[in-house]
Amino acid sequence: MSISMQSRRKAAIWPLAIAVALSAAALIALLSIDDQITLGVTLGVIAAGCVLAARFGAVAATEAAGADHPFVLRVLVVLAAIAVLIGLRNDNFGLLMVTTVLIYATVCIGLTIQMGYAGLFNFAGAAFLGIGGYTAALLGPKGVPDLLLLALGGFAAVVVGSLLLLPVLRTRGHYAALATLAFSILFNVFLDANDIFGGPQGLKLQGMVLFGWDFTNDITIAGYTISSYANYAILAGLLTAAAMMLTGFIDRSWIGVWLDAVRLDEVAASVFGLKIGRWKIAAFTIGNFFAGVMGALYAKMTGFIAPSNFTFGDSLTMVSIVILGGIGNRWGVLPAALIVVLLPEKLQFIQEYRFLLFSILVIIILVAWPDGLIARRLRKLEFARR
């Protein structure tokens, strides 16, 4: 037996294609079925399919294919997104839900960089989302263009977040958790008490207008009409894709390796000459930027924001998404966000009990699968690979 220096055979593409197609179909089905019994059966089928796929190695095959053929993966995801859009073209509620899921997922991708890569606890995800939202609500009426508004939302979150940098950098573990937790609470109390920001009643916003295109217009392509809500879904999808690609770049580059080193052993990392503080600041800043941008988009989409949209409970939901998806696994965030955001909305018969059931579900998953639903793979540093 000799150590193989030649390149490993590339994984087959077809598991990836099937997985993406099935995911898109499942998404459309979940969103468009309203009958509770049919929905329950569909959920059961999807869950069984996922369990079987994991049991017989289909998930691993999909992951391998995705890693080996990044370009194919991107094309497939775009095709699936178009299919979902067409499938839901007249379903306003469905499109709204897709957008909300994408917004939550993107914030959680930011949290993945913070918590999964750099090991910084952040229990204020919803607060940073809110900072972006309030920035949009306050600057929007002043005539700031909407595209700039998204960026400013992100920058506002970064600036406010930078006030927390010192406590986050100087403390560790539970002490660091307290800094963001306390911030999350005081953000909410402050908004409730404040008149400039609308108090508990919140603020109203105009809809989005991008490059002269008013987001209240329906999209008409070759005689087909797609509901105006698709505008927000498309924009959210683009932003999610951008965040995903940036995060993927970070993960694959040396920065990802350095962040892993900082998370796993600070002392060892600094012995090897890494500037711990610098990489923590970078991770914290990028994550907050994602949250702020999505907050501005969220505010623009709903047209109304109030402190109750950005509570500590929402921050907790975001942390749950990150951990359920498998902490540090950016792809796991997507199905986790779907489950956490969508299920309580769709299952009306549990409406009243949804927080209770959701909390129990999270506890069960934490006890039974501590690594999350899709665990992050160990990094393989294959220098021999060409």
Added chain:
Amino acid sequence: MAAVFQHILNGLMQGTIYGLVAMGFTIFFGVMNVIKFSHGDVLTFGAFAAIVAVWTTSGLGLPIWLQVIFVFLAAMLVSAVAGAAISHFLIMPLRNAPPLNMLLMTMMTGTVLRETIRLFFPNGTNSQRFPELLPVGGLNIGGVFIRYDGMILIASGIASIAIVHWIIVHTRFGLAVRAVAEDSETARTMGINFSRTILLTFALGSITAGFAGALFGLYYSEINYGMGLLLAIIGFSAAIVGGLGNIWGAILGGYLFAGLQTFVVAAAPSMSDYKNVFAFICVIALITLRPTGLIAERKAERV
């Protein structure tokens, strides 16, 4: 001057409740290195058990002093059972999990407790009026109104802190707790029953939470299902600011937090809505200046 004294009394009452909650956090952290975030909701459970006890005992026509005793007994018993159950079924199995998982799990357990009260307690969504059992009225000394019940409650709160401290410092069980906190491996080889000590420690900490819950109900005459969340966050802050694992630190942190809140209310009554904003900003600033708490745990880091 009279007004200042009044504020100090209010601050003392709040600080006693915060200190009791923070003490639980710090005891749990000491023995298991975990933050049990559901602690505040265990307190709420105790407070609701107390209100049920009032309804039952006054329905039976028992004398007031007996009612008060039953109120505290019920609150402490229910909290102890809830806290011990959480420790046994959820915290012990997860004790080797990453701290983030544990933190999230206990936060979710807290949500389960909160929602259970909201959904299944009769009229649980609304605030419940807590009957006044302690003597109403008070002394008027030089313009300062001192509520009898406030005095009794502050005294009993401080007494309970002292009792817990005595248990931990002077009893065999306390010795076991300190041994486990110091080094659980060695404690086990010395014949200390680890899981029993942990269970009893969680029961003890939860008893103080139930006691604080009953105090809260008796003093503020109103309890609701969500009150545990803010109390947990304040208690956690107090324990952190004081230095996790240190009982005196937790109590100091509790009174400090109440002091900061009271300072805002006293100095600028129009800004009293912002008292928690100010207090939490101070908490963040304090942990920035002293990242291991005011009274730091003595330990060396192994590299």
